[in-house]
Amino acid sequence: MKVILSESEISAGIAQLARRISDDYRGRPLTVVGVLTGSLIFLSDLIRRLDLPLKVGLIQASSYRGRATSPGKLAVADLSGLDLAGRDVLLLDDIYDTGQTLKEITALLHSQKPACLRSAVLLWKEGRQRVELTPDYHCFRIPDVFVVGYGLDYNDEYRHLPHVAALEDNERPDCRAGFAV
Ligand code: IMP
Numbered sequence: 001m002k003v004i005l006s007e008s009e010i011s012a013g014i015a016q017l018a019r020r021i022s023d024d025y026r027g028r029p030l031t032v033v034g035v036l037t038g039s040l041i042f043l044s045d046l047i048r049r050l051d052l053p054l055k056v057g058l059i060q061a062s063s064y065r066g067r068a069t070s071p072g073k074l075a076v077a078d079l080s081g082l083d084l085a086g087r088d089v090l091l092l093d094d095i096y097d098t099g100q101t102l103k104e105i106t107a108l109l110h111s112q113k114p115a116c117l118r119s120a121v122l123l124w125k126e127g128r129q130r131v132e133l134t135p136d137y138h139c140f141r142i143p144d145v146f147v148v149g150y151g152l153d154y155n156d157e158y159r160h161l162p163h164v165a166a167l168e169d170n171e172r173p174d175c176r177a178g179f180a181v
């Protein structure tokens with residue numbers, strides 16, 4: 001696997017993003033909502049660097065695609081456990097690809113009437129966007145390759161890698177398999 005972002009590059013990128021978010025919110029209370037499973041590691045590394053009064057919420061989403069290149073149907077588990085009314089909310093996901101996930105989850109969270117809703121992703125995959133909505137914050141732009149590691153999976157594997165790597169075609173024999181968010 002070809003490493004695209006090393007552990008130390010990711011760490012530096014997240015530290016920089018955390019400083020930016022802490023500056024932007026300037027001590028205002030924030031609720032960070034992570035999209036499981038992909039944002040798990042990004043979330044845990046980012047929140048420990050945020051210098052803000054903080055609450056954390058989690059939502060489970062899954063997307064099953066006929067092919068990796070076409071957007072799949074998104075299933076989002078019950079959001080009733082989140083208490084976002086009147087709060088500043090930052091939605092966190094692992095990667096901005098077609099943007100469908102961000103668009104759909106943003107719409108769902110808006111229905112809880114947060115005071116302000118922004119989004120942050122670790123990776124922004126270039127040339128794949130199918131929606132107008134873009135994340136407010138991102139750490140890294142990457143080319144249009146399928147990546148794994150640091151939370152991102154292929155068939156639920158590789159999430160534990162400390163770096164982000166491109167998965168070659170021969171390491172990904174069945175590109176028709178659905179993949180989990
Ligand atoms: P979108 O809805 O097309 O923006 O896709 C977002 C979701 O698809 C992400 O949260 C990931 O779970 C998954 N995804 C998109 N690209 C990749 C990739 O290169 N590797 C692993 N998962 C990906």
Ligand code: MG
Pocket residue numbers: 035036037038039093094095180181
């Ligand atoms: Mg994800």
